[in-house]
Amino acid sequence: MRILVVEDERPIAEFVQRGLEAEGYSVSCAYDGEEGLALARTGDYALVVLDVLLPKLSGLEVIKGIREDDEALPVIMLTALAETDDVVKGLDLGASDYLTKPFAFAELLARIRAHLRQPGQVSATSLEVGRINLDFRTREVQRAGRGVKLTAREFELLAYLMRHPDQVLSRAQILNAVWGYDYDPGTNVLDVYIGYLRRKLAEADGDAPIQTVRSAGYRLVSADA
Amino acid sequence: MRILVVEDERPIAEFVQRGLEAEGYSVSCAYDGEEGLALARTGDYALVVLDVLLPKLSGLEVIKGIREDDEALPVIMLTALAETDDVVKGLDLGASDYLTKPFAFAELLARIRAHLRQPGQVSATSLEVGRINLDFRTREVQRAGRGVKLTAREFELLAYLMRHPDQVLSRAQILNAVWGYDYDPGTNVLDVYIGYLRRKLAEADGDAPIQTVRSAGYRLVSADA
DNA sequence: GGCCCCGATGAGAAATCGCTTAGAAGATCC
DNA sequence: GGATCTTCTAAGCGATTTCTCATCGGGGCC
Numbered sequence: 001m002r003i004l005v006v007e008d009e010r011p012i013a014e015f016v017q018r019g020l021e022a023e024g025y026s027v028s029c030a031y032d033g034e035e036g037l038a039l040a041r042t043g044d045y046a047l048v049v050l051d052v053l054l055p056k057l058s059g060l061e062v063i064k065g066i067r068e069d070d071e072a073l074p075v076i077m078l079t080a081l082a083e084t085d086d087v088v089k090g091l092d093l094g095a096s097d098y099l100t101k102p103f104a105f106a107e108l109l110a111r112i113r114a115h116l117r118q119p120g121q122v123s124a125t126s127l128e129v130g131r132i133n134l135d136f137r138t139r140e141v142q143r144a145g146r147g148v149k150l151t152a153r154e155f156e157l158l159a160y161l162m163r164h165p166d167q168v169l170s171r172a173q174i175l176n177a178v179w180g181y182d183y184d185p186g187t188n189v190l191d192v193y194i195g196y197l198r199r200k201l202a203e204a205d206g207d208a209p210i211q212t213v214r215s216a217g218y219r220l221v222s223a224d225a
Numbered sequence: 226m227r228i229l230v231v232e233d234e235r236p237i238a239e240f241v242q243r244g245l246e247a248e249g250y251s252v253s254c255a256y257d258g259e260e261g262l263a264l265a266r267t268g269d270y271a272l273v274v275l276d277v278l279l280p281k282l283s284g285l286e287v288i289k290g291i292r293e294d295d296e297a298l299p300v301i302m303l304t305a306l307a308e309t310d311d312v313v314k315g316l317d318l319g320a321s322d323y324l325t326k327p328f329a330f331a332e333l334l335a336r337i338r339a340h341l342r343q344p345g346q347v348s349a350t351s352l353e354v355g356r357i358n359l360d361f362r363t364r365e366v367q368r369a370g371r372g373v374k375l376t377a378r379e380f381e382l383l384a385y386l387m388r389h390p391d392q393v394l395s396r397a398q399i400l401n402a403v404w405g406y407d408y409d410p411g412t413n414v415l416d417v418y419i420g421y422l423r424r425k426l427a428e429a430d431g432d433a434p435i436q437t438v439r440s441a442g443y444r445l446v447s448a449d450a
Numbered sequence: 451g452g453c454c455c456c457g458a459t460g461a462g463a464a465a466t467c468g469c470t471t472a473g474a475a476g477a478t479c480c
Numbered sequence: 481g482g483a484t485c486t487t488c489t490a491a492g493c494g495a496t497t498t499c500t501c502a503t504c505g506g507g508g509c510c
Contacts, residue, residue: 023329105240106247109330151486168364172246189488191468213364214467215377376497414499416457439456
């Protein structure tokens with residue numbers, strides 16, 4: 001299975017390449033948008049991992065170029081946390097999914113597998129758990145029909161919880177997935193953000209369906225009465 | 226589920242740690258043989274991932290040390306391709322499995338899952354003994370269909386009993402597995418916790434299937450009438 | 451029956467965990 | 481270049497959990 005990685009920062013490109021090769025994929029790298037688009041158009045690849053900030057041709061233009069040729073080729077975007085506009089535009093242009101840097105490698109792998117297994121099936125467009133709705137295209141969240149305004153971090157955190165409803169997720173697991181590889185294990189950011197989320201969700205509808213499981217982690221309950 | 230990673234190359238150790246944490250395991254790292262053996266001996270871990278080439282104490286010696294204490298603790302060796310001699314020696318000394326570097330993370334994960342799966346256990350995510358159900362993913366426990374709320378310690382204790390149904394487990398054995406081996410043997414925490422468990426299980430369904438075997442230990446009966 | 455051990459139990463001390471709050475540091479937008 | 485928003489750190493507090501200790505009870509053995 002061949003994967004194309006388009007990423008101008010060499011260390012990241014290599015990190016991803018080696019990781020994926022160790023998983024048995026065959027990987028090519030491109031280091032700017034033009035090269036990336038040219039390679040993608042060869043039709044040789046089953047999936048593209050695409051940084052959005054690229055020299056010569058932006059990631060968004062690459063997506064547009066790819067979609068002119070190939071409707072189905074899965075494209076996973078890599079973006080900085082702040083670039084929420086790009087995420088929205090990218091998804092509108094036909095990107096299949098996105099990850100915010102710094103990302104956990106395991107998370108990238110999980111997404112890649114999901115998209116290779118059922119191309120087109122996995123949609124990064126919206127999620128619904130209990131009375132919460134989350135839309136990746138517009139970055140809007142609703143609780144019981146009422147709009148909830150979230151910051152970028154809060155949004156990613158909630159999205160991760162919603163991808164694993166009812167599961168107890170450990171702090172390490174969540175920090176890995178949402179904060180990425182260079183987090184400080186002794187931090188309590190996560191607690192603080194859970195607090196923010198709870199407050200905002202409760203403002204919309206009385207209570208928040210995020211349970212604390214002491215000394216184990218957190219859990220988003222779907223049977224949100 | 227706690228896993229110990231003994232590996233002196235920090236990047237590899239961290240890569241494995243994060244990957245496993247992202248899968249929901251709780252992971253500690255040791256960066257030389259002495260530290261690794263000391264941690265392994267605490268009895269806190271369900272499995273050890275062990276590099277063979279280590280400072281201070283070689284991986285082979287660590288295996289020997291572990292086996293003096295614990296016959297059953299699964300140990301997965303990591304070796305370089307060239308070190309085939311070490312693989313043979315390691316397996317002779319009681320290692321459970323091995324992988325040659327560079328390895329695919331998915332492969333390591335598969336081996337770990339295989340070794341953690343207990344005989345008679347359907348999947349690694351849940352246990353069923355008599356009328357008790359325990360789910361690791363949601364951390365929910367049910368007795369006769371009714372939910373039972375347990376604290377972290379109670380949960381681990383019950384999980385351990387359920388992994389060894391009908392066996393008489395000595396106090397030392399249980400303290401080893403659930404509390405850690407260097408725990409003060411003169412304590413009666415275990416008795417206290419058995420009491421807590423019995424009460425909570427009985428609340429849900431009249432009686433509790435934990436038998437006391439005088440001057441021997443405790444036993445969870447599966448033929449829970 | 452009486453004694454002795456082992457285990458059960460209740461009360462309370464100690465430790466731990468997570469929530470909240472306040473504010474510093476960093477990013478972003480006019 | 482401020483003002484504002486976001487992200488993160490750190491400390492204090494309260495609740496729960498964990499553990500210790502002392503006492504109680506009951507079975508087995510003489």
